[in-house]
Amino acid sequence: MIVGQKTIVESGITLPPLAEADMAPKPTSFKPKLEVSRLNFFYGAQQALFDVNLKIPERRVTALIGPSGCGKSTFLRTLNRMYEVVRHARAEGEVLLDGENILAMDVVELRRRVGMVFQKSNPFPKSIFDNVAYGLRVNHRMSRGELADAVESSLKRAALWDEVKDQLHAPAWALSGGQQQRLCIARALAVNPEVLLLDEPCSALDPIATAKIEDLLFSLKDNCTIVIVTHNMQQAARVAQYTGFFLMGKLIEFDQTEVIFTRPKMKETEDYITGRFG
Amino acid sequence: MKAQLQSRPGWLQRVRKQNPADVAAHLFTLAFAAGVLVIAVLLVYELYAASSLSRKAFGWSFLLSSEWDPVQDKFGALPFIYGTVVTSVLALLLAAPVGIAAAIFLAELAPPKISDSLTFVVELLAAVPSVIYGLLAIFTMVPLLREEIQPFLQKHFGFLPFFQGPMYGVGILAASLVLAVMILPYIVSISREALLAVPPEQREAALAVGATRWEAAWQVVTPYAGLGIAGSIFLALARALGETMAVTMVIGNAPNISASLFDSGYSIAAVIANEFTEATGDMHLSALIQLGLVLFGITIVMNAIARLMLAATTRKGQAR
Amino acid sequence: MKPNLHLWRKAVNYLMFSLAGLCTLATVSVLFGILGFLVWKGASSINWDFFTQLPKPVGEAGGGMANAIVGSFKLVLLAAAVGVPVGFISGVYLAEFGGRKFPALIRYVADLLNGVPSIVIGIFIYALVVMPMKRFSTLAGGLALALMIVPVTMRTTEQFLRAVPDSLREAALALGASKWRMVATVVIPASLHAVLTGTLLGVARVAGETAPLLFTAFNNRFWSPGWDQPTASLPVMVFTYAIAPYEDWRRQAWAAGLVLLVSMLALNITAHRILSLRMARRSGR
Numbered sequence: 021m022i023v024g025q026k027t028i029v030e031s032g033i034t035l036p037p038l039a040e041a042d043m044a045p046k047p048t049s050f051k052p053k054l055e056v057s058r059l060n061f062f063y064g065a066q067q068a069l070f071d072v073n074l075k076i077p078e079r080r081v082t083a084l085i086g087p088s089g090c091g092k093s094t095f096l097r098t099l100n101r102m103y104e105v106v107r108h109a110r111a112e113g114e115v116l117l118d119g120e121n122i123l124a125m126d127v128v129e130l131r132r133r134v135g136m137v138f139q140k141s142n143p144f145p146k147s148i149f150d151n152v153a154y155g156l157r158v159n160h161r162m163s164r165g166e167l168a169d170a171v172e173s174s175l176k177r178a179a180l181w182d183e184v185k186d187q188l189h190a191p192a193w194a195l196s197g198g199q200q201q202r203l204c205i206a207r208a209l210a211v212n213p214e215v216l217l218l219d220e221p222c223s224a225l226d227p228i229a230t231a232k233i234e235d236l237l238f239s240l241k242d243n244c245t246i247v248i249v250t251h252n253m254q255q256a257a258r259v260a261q262y263t264g265f266f267l268m269g270k271l272i273e274f275d276q277t278e279v280i281f282t283r284p285k286m287k288e289t290e291d292y293i294t295g296r297f298g
Numbered sequence: 299m300k301a302q303l304q305s306r307p308g309w310l311q312r313v314r315k316q317n318p319a320d321v322a323a324h325l326f327t328l329a330f331a332a333g334v335l336v337i338a339v340l341l342v343y344e345l346y347a348a349s350s351l352s353r354k355a356f357g358w359s360f361l362l363s364s365e366w367d368p369v370q371d372k373f374g375a376l377p378f379i380y381g382t383v384v385t386s387v388l389a390l391l392l393a394a395p396v397g398i399a400a401a402i403f404l405a406e407l408a409p410p411k412i413s414d415s416l417t418f419v420v421e422l423l424a425a426v427p428s429v430i431y432g433l434l435a436i437f438t439m440v441p442l443l444r445e446e447i448q449p450f451l452q453k454h455f456g457f458l459p460f461f462q463g464p465m466y467g468v469g470i471l472a473a474s475l476v477l478a479v480m481i482l483p484y485i486v487s488i489s490r491e492a493l494l495a496v497p498p499e500q501r502e503a504a505l506a507v508g509a510t511r512w513e514a515a516w517q518v519v520t521p522y523a524g525l526g527i528a529g530s531i532f533l534a535l536a537r538a539l540g541e542t543m544a545v546t547m548v549i550g551n552a553p554n555i556s557a558s559l560f561d562s563g564y565s566i567a568a569v570i571a572n573e574f575t576e577a578t579g580d581m582h583l584s585a586l587i588q589l590g591l592v593l594f595g596i597t598i599v600m601n602a603i604a605r606l607m608l609a610a611t612t613r614k615g616q617a618r
Numbered sequence: 619m620k621p622n623l624h625l626w627r628k629a630v631n632y633l634m635f636s637l638a639g640l641c642t643l644a645t646v647s648v649l650f651g652i653l654g655f656l657v658w659k660g661a662s663s664i665n666w667d668f669f670t671q672l673p674k675p676v677g678e679a680g681g682g683m684a685n686a687i688v689g690s691f692k693l694v695l696l697a698a699a700v701g702v703p704v705g706f707i708s709g710v711y712l713a714e715f716g717g718r719k720f721p722a723l724i725r726y727v728a729d730l731l732n733g734v735p736s737i738v739i740g741i742f743i744y745a746l747v748v749m750p751m752k753r754f755s756t757l758a759g760g761l762a763l764a765l766m767i768v769p770v771t772m773r774t775t776e777q778f779l780r781a782v783p784d785s786l787r788e789a790a791l792a793l794g795a796s797k798w799r800m801v802a803t804v805v806i807p808a809s810l811h812a813v814l815t816g817t818l819l820g821v822a823r824v825a826g827e828t829a830p831l832l833f834t835a836f837n838n839r840f841w842s843p844g845w846d847q848p849t850a851s852l853p854v855m856v857f858t859y860a861i862a863p864y865e866d867w868r869r870q871a872w873a874a875g876l877v878l879l880v881s882m883l884a885l886n887i888t889a890h891r892i893l894s895l896r897m898a899r900r901s902g903r
Contacts, residue, residue: 100506102502102505102506105498105501105502105505107409107410126624126628128508128509128510128624128627128628129508129624130508131505131506131507131508131509132507132508133508135506135507136502136506138499138502138503138506140499142497142499142500142502142503143503144500144503144504144518144522145521145522154504154507154509154517154518155507155508155509158504158507158508158509158510158513158517158627159507159508159623160623161623204503207503207507208506208507210507211507211508317796317797317798319796319798319799320796320797320798322798323715323797323798323801323802324711324715324798326707327707327708327710327711327714327715328711328715328716330703330704330707330708330711331707331708331711331712331716331720331721331724332724333704333708334704334708334724334727334728334731334768334769334772335723335724335727337731337765337768338727338730338731340742340746341731341734341738341739341742344741344742344745344746345738345741345742345745347745348741348745395641396641396644396645397641397645399637399638399641399642400638400641400642400644400645402638403635403638403639403641403642404642407635407638407639408642416642416646418890419646419649420645420646420649422649422883422886422887423645423648423649425822425826425882425883425885425886426649426652426826426879426882427826427827427828427853427878427879427882428826428827428828428829429826429828429853429856429857429860429875429878430652430656430826430856430875430878430879431652432857432860433856433860433871433872433875434652434655434656436860436861437659437868438655479648482645482648483645486642486645510627510628510630510631511631511635512630512631512634512635513627513631516634536733539735540733540734540735540736540737540738541735542735542736542737542828542829543828543829543853543857547857547860547861567735567737567829570737570741571737571829571832574741574744574832574833575832575833575836586741587741587745590737590738590741593735593737593738594734594735594738597733597734597735598730598733598734600733601729601730601733602730605729
């Protein structure tokens with residue numbers, strides 16, 4: 021066991037005070053929502069992920085960190101098979117969602133169950149209401165009343181309702197960057213996904229908007245498994261209960277966030293945390 | 299990068315312009331470019347001047363009169379405007395759905411290499427000369443219409459005024475069908491480009507909430523490319539309006555205004571093509587040129603609208 | 619209800635893309651259909667006579683379209699000789715010398731000119747050339763086609779010139795070359811493809827045109843010496859023979875149509891090859 025030379029405080033990362041429930045001894049086994057085994061990923065002839073094995077815990081926030089180009093975004097996009105829009109992209113291995121292999125599942129159904137929020141907010145050129153309602157309209161037959169209720173509840177979950185309730189039919193672009201990103205989150209939440217994937221959702225946002233989204237994630241995790249890719253270690257420390265560290269296409273270490281940042285087992289993890297590279 | 303070099307204020311210009319050789323080169327090339335402008339102006343002027351006889355005689359009522367009588371020197375543009383507009387609009391109604399569907403297929407489903415090859419073949423269709431379309435239409439489409447399609451339409455939909463009357467094959471319907479085929483490549487090619495220009499994040503966002511590929515393509519990507527597709531339609535319309543040879547060969551060449559698509563008609567371009575060299579007198583010729591002026595005006599407007607729309611799409615893409 | 623909706627959506631997905639694919643297939647097969655039909659109807663009439671004989675008098679069978687083929691060549695040659703230089707030099711102005719407003723105007727006008735129906739171009743040249751000369755002529759026909767080539771060449775030239783990297787320009791200027799010298803000796807040679815491609819594209823555009831020739835070059839059943847006589851051309855012959863009541867003429871129309879189409883396709887494919895070669899070379903750099 022490698023004991024880190026620098027403590028958490030010295031490396032400038034502060035963990036939030038641990039809540040009562042979180043202070044209880046953590047079982048190393050948790051209920052996994054997603055189980056990834058022997059995942060190898062290729063863009064054509066180029067291999068991007070090497071033998072990744074990972075269990076993502078249910079109803080927790082899991083952060084994926086690592087330097088640029090380490091494969092964390094690629095990994096995220098295999099979880100909802102979004103890589104399939106790229107030609108010559110190929111995944112080998114097994115990814116189980118509640119025990120079902122996602123590679124064998126109907127991709128449309130998979131994507132309803134595993135939602136995604138992108139790095140740069142990408143609202144449709146429609147009204148705020150229509151953006152949130154889009155997934156609902158496509159996946160369900162709902163009455164007007166049911167639709168309105170569902171949109172309202174999604175916007176509330178995304179902590180955007182109060183700001184937009186009087187302008188639901190205004191175009192989505194009229195919103196600020198942070199609001200647009202929360203709108204995208206509302207849009208993803210509307211179809212009630214079991215898992216929410218976020219790919220560096222705050223990288224284009226100012227600190228205040230970022231804080232709002234981080235609070236949001238904290239409240240969402242009770243009903244939803246969250247996986248967030250971030251290049252910001254402080255963010256990972258703030259929001260995630262579990263963290264995985266990727267480097268050059270390999271998963272180096274995966275453990276509770278507290279462990280990763282205070283007692284990492286692998287030297288590469290320690291080097292990254294303490295800023296020796298990346 | 300080029301703009302940088304040009305808009306660097308003054309110093310380059312001032313220093314270099316003092317070189318007489320540069321000034322000469324500038325003026326030399328400018329002369330040719332200005333010459334193009336002059337020719338365009340001259341074109342409008344000639345059309346205007348050469349049609350003065352007829353314009354003075356008929357004025358604006360030229361556009362509303364349906365009399366075309368070379369013997370009595372009475373001329374009116376209405377039957378030709380009618381024929382031009384009806385055939386073009388009908389052609390558009392037939393070609394637009396097919397063209398847009400093909401564009402969606404090529405942009406959203408087909409792998410890039412296949413999409414490029416197929417698009418190339420479609421664009422070659424635009425290179426087929428008008429007379430060839432006409433030649434083929436006379437000997438394949440017209441008999442088909444006369445023997446199969448028109449009887450079928452009259453039998454099942456004959457209660458509609460569009461499908462009544464004698465069935466000769468040639469006529470408005472034939473001309474519309476040929477035009478539809480001729481404008482198809484423009485719609486496909488430009489719509490496809492508009493669809494390819496939609497940012498991939500839009501499609502991904504739709505897929506990410508569980509939309510099927512078609513739902514993403516039809517409900518998100520296509521509306522986003524809406525302006526570009528509309529631009530392609532206006533461009534196609536402008537082409538159809540000015541099309542001469544293929545139309546002349548199958549429209550029947552009779553200045554009628556009739557509700558039935560089976561009837562013969564006439565388009566502006568067709569009547570000019572047929573009667574110009576045999577015009578009986580100055581007034582007749584002048585009237586034909588006035589028709590040319592009308593056609594010129596209509597196509598210029600259509601082209602300008604199309605260009606505005608297509609320009610707006612590139613701006614839209616950058617604004618994001 | 620849910621599983622049914624899901625199946626329905628999948629079915630719609632499959633159905634709509636199949637329909638779209640059918641539309642694509644239909645569009646693509648038109649070209650092959652046209653070509654195939656022309657080959658079927660016209661190939662047998664393409665013989666030595668077709669290329670060497672003059673048309674026979676009305677009613678007599680046989681004869682060829684030698685005068686029309688030569689006529690088309692002459693018309694296109696004149697059109698290129700006049701239109702390409704004008705388009706090219708104007709393109710040089712737009713890319714190298716112009717400011718912002720005036721070139722924008724020229725570009726706009728050229729685009730409008732490009733959209734003018736070819737028959738209106740014919741009327742213009744009729745008023746400008748045929749009326750003063752009091753006769754139809756190859757000259758008039760060639761000028762009408764030249765007017766159609768200009769916008770195409772102008773646009774191609776400007777595009778190719780703009781694609782020459784600024785670093786080349788600056789290198790020449792830094793060595794003390796004056797602007798015109800830089801343009802003439804560095805920029806233009808670096809983009810000679812412009813002339814070739816622009817010419818090919820322009821020629822491909824006008825070689826098949828009929829309407830502008832109807833009352834400029836008119837037609838001629840004999841040879842047309844020089845440039846001031848009316849001349850036969852392949853597209854006009856196709857038109858005249860196709861609508862004629864004589865069986866033999868119609869047979870020849872198919873042959874002429876086939877020759878015309880094959881030439882047009884060859885021109886277009888060549889121009890496309892050169893363009894894509896250019897793209898590949900640039901991106902491969």
